[in-house]
Amino acid sequence: MCLGVPGKIIEIDESGALRMAKIDFGGIVQQACLEYVPEAKVGDYTVVHVGFALNILSEEEALAALDALKEVADIQEELGLGEAGKAAD
Secondary structure (H helix, E strand, O other): OOOOEEEEEEEEEOOOOOOEEEEEEOOEEEEEEOOOOOOOOOOOEEEEEOOEEEEEEOHHHHHHHHHHHHHHHHHHHHOOEOHHHOEOO
């Protein structure tokens, strides 16, 4: 299963051949390519998949998606499921 994760653009670098950004995923900062979302600016939320920002989200949409992901993680923990949905030994 593939998963796009929302994050907040905190810095944009246009000095190279590709427009890149630092994206904050709840305290973890990763780089992503912004070529698919040329309208993106610092402060925007975007969905990132395999290093590419795919679309822009409102803050409300991004926070709702993050809440849903947290809920899934909480349910897995309650059920005692480990990685990839396997029961913990």
